[in-house]
Amino acid sequence: MPENLTIVVTGDICINRLLWITDPQNAKGLNWQTHENIHSALLPGEALLLTKLVALSTRAAILAPQITDMPDVSLTEFLSSTAELGLFPETADKPKGNKKYRVSRFLGFTGPATGQPKLLPVENDNADADMVIIDDENNGFNSNRNYWPLALTTPGKTPIVLYKMNNPIDTNALWQNLAKHHMNNTIVIINADDLRAKGVNISKSLSWEKTAQDFVWQINNSPSLAFLANCRHLIIPFGLEGAIYYRNEGSKESYLYFLPYAFEGGSVKDSQGRMSGLTSCFVAGLARSIASGYAHREELPFSIGDGIRTGIVAAQKFFLTGFGNPVQADRFPSPAIFSEWEKDFVSKEDVQDVIIRISANADCQSCWYILKDKSSANLAEIAYSIVKNGVKQALKFIPIAQFGKLQTVDRTEIESYRSINNLMSEYIAAVNTVRPLCIAVFGTPGSGKSFGVTEIAASIAPALIRKLNFNLSQLRSPLELINAFHKVRDISLEGKIPLVFFDEFDSAFEGKLGWLKYFLAPMQDGVFRERDSLHPIGKAIFVFAGGTSSTFEEFCGGDISDEQEQKYFLQEFKGAKGPDFLSRLRGYVNILGPNQTDQQQDQLFIIRRAMLLRSLLETKVPQLINDNDEAQIDNGILRALLKIPRYKHESRSMEAILEMSMLNHAKKWEQSYLPSKEQLKMHVDEEQFLRHLMHDAFFSEKIDGISLALHEKLxxxxxxxxxxxxxxxxxxxxxxxxxxxxxxxxxxxxxxxxxxxxxxxxxxxxxxxxxxxxxxxxxxxxxxxxxxxxxxxxxxxxxxxxxxxxxxxxxxxxxxxxxxxxxxxxxxxxxxxxxxxxxxxxxxxxxxxxxxxxxxxxxx
Incomplete structure (x- = not known):
């Protein structure tokens, strides 16, 4: 780190007041010692905290506002915030392991008795500062020029400016000064949630592709972001897991930085508490790389890219360390946040980046897959590697969504599953709910409609969820459905949340879609009628699994192109209470099995097949996985299983082929272990399967003929x-x-x-x-x-x-x-x-x- 670099840090001032409770000191001492003890501490916040973080990250002497004796500071002049702390697991996967103090409840702000919150000048300010870092929390600093650093108010000075902005508007005086005099060297940092709070519609925690493309559309089209579109450098952190770097130096480019194994908000659970100052820690990590790059005369965009990685890692570690245990104000924040150790759970190398692709064709916005951009290999090669080497090894740089045993890299599936995950999480956490959460699931038979939703529910609240399954095509009267509702109610009365699958809900009963009308009252009001009595169902999740419709669009008639046919369908659909049923649904998902659903849009079916096949090998024939985690499978079999155009019974067919093969004592899946041609015919086109199986042999046999033809052509x-x-x-x-x-x-x-x-x-x-x-x-x-x-x-x-x-x-x-x-x-x-x-x-x-x-x- 450069020794002579001058860094100024300033901005809004806040004092963080922390409260926490500890157990009684003993059972026989003074009376107060036998009761729970309440403790408090005053810690720096906003610009004061950012100053400490930048000092730790850069190891440079920082010019900044100072409060020398924090315990004696008067809270009647300054803005203060109060938060209650609690002990939380250090990591979500070890709930009984080490615990750290983090915020359990934010109690609010306390302003001064009169006037505006007190600001502080930069001590020993220097107009020739190389870097200025500003924490603008919209608490008065941005409109009070008297407290701005000299490097911003002295004509002719061109420091690098890191502007952490809480309130993204272009009317404050500080922004106008930066826009007029310092825009070329200013890096603006705005948290994604602060943009959303201003009405900017950027999806959250669906897929990185969706979030990234939403941002690019907004920055190019939203009037409220027009002033930010002129930034040379704009960084938007998305939780602890990613960030977007928007660069406008003649041409506009946007880059996504992300952790492959987590989505926005996904690496922190509610059970781990919260932390304030995460964005400040990100900015400090960014400052570290920019300061180092400045000393080595690196191009600023290169330093910014490295700084985003450093910032993501630092914010993750800042959250992990929390306020420590016990809370020690003089050791907060921990210097370890900006140190690199082999045992660290996250490193800069884990943070991936990709340029955000936006197609001119609106129909192809969903065609962008990070998986394809991050790999130089063809999708077929990636699929082979998944089966041979395992998902983690083959896709270590690719976003992977995991819910329990369910894994997927297909963007369409990720967005659908995460939508359902978000709905379920909110519903399970809510209190006093009076109606069931209703979602629909569609897919071809054997595609795994119940598996995905069950794994999502179990990953959210495994101790609360209890699964029930009713196949409506097997029910003979509404009375049998009432009996089913009673079983649901019984589980709810036990304090559990029933996860109820109504399979083939779209089957015929007293006419087309005849069961729908019997669900309207339970879905809307949370009650079912039995004779003259109404029975409340209680908290429950209803999952309606399609039997005759393989997609939501097919169920609604959206795939009917003929105008007259569609008109007739809609009349019939309305008569069966279809629109009323749809209005009560809160989400749906189309399950994509191992077969290709659409030749234009469904690009990743071969990846889904590979992940399913690898999972089947690991669970059913683990002896085929060697000590190096490599699957022992003949190349011809692998090609045939991945390339066959269609499985007759979706995933059940792939599973059946494996189970019919003689693999109980095998160390490698050889072609001789496959079932007979007649048995294969039950699940695939056996001729096509055998031609894929023998492809290498066919090609090898004809190598000399092809070589001769090549020679003749030459x-x-x-x-x-x-x-x-x-x-x-x-x-x-x-x-x-x-x-x-x-x-x-x-x-x-x-x-x-x-x-x-x-x-x-x-x-x-x-x-x-x-x-x-x-x-x-x-x-x-x-x-x-x-x-x-x-x-x-x-x-x-x-x-x-x-x-x-x-x-x-x-x-x-x-x-x-x-x-x-x-x-x-x-x-x-x-x-x-x-x-x-x-x-x-x-x-x-x-x-x-x-x-x-x-x-x-x-x-x-």
């Missing part, structure tokens, strides 16, 4: 190029074996190279039609093919040389793609262009992988 393409070596122009049968192997290696590389542009090579019975690569596709394929060729050549002992020499194994083409001659690049592109024609003759079809979205396909 001769045809280069017949007018006399510089081509004579030893390459011989007939295939007369070629040296090392030259034949070079063509064989090229043939073997083709499937892997094509995966880079989302193409797959599929064995087919009939001779398919050859496709044509676009110029963009060729421009993407050629560098990949060249890189792999170089790697194989070097492995075989070849090295760069100015001339090609087979004896010395030197080749001038063993350079980076950009360094190749134009002629060599054209020659390689010509060779790749003929791949489809060569493969077609060997009965291999090149087809687009179906998990590309429309907007990505248009880019190729």
């Amino acid at each position: 001769l045809s393409l280069t017949k007018d190029q006399p510089e081509i070596d004579a030893w390459l122009r011989r007939p295939w049968a007369e070629l040296d074996e090392d030259i034949k192997n070079a063509f064989r290696n090229q043939a073997k590389r083709i499937p892997n190279v094509l995966l880079k542009i989302n193409y797959d090579v599929v064995s087919v019975k009939e001779t398919p039609e050859a496709i044509e690569f676009t110029d963009k596709e060729l421009a993407m394929l050629a560098p990949v093919e060249h890189k792999l060729w170089c790697k194989q050549q070097k492995a075989a002992g070849w090295r760069y040389g100015p001339h090609k020499d087979r004896q010395q194994k030197t080749d001038p083409a063993l350079v980076a793609w950009e360094a190749l001659t134009e002629e060599k690049r054209k020659q390689m592109i010509q060779m790749i262009r003929i791949w489809p024609e060569v493969l077609v003759k060997a009965n291999f079809k090149i087809e687009r992988l179906k998990f590309l979205c429309h907007c990505e396909a248009m880019m190729l």
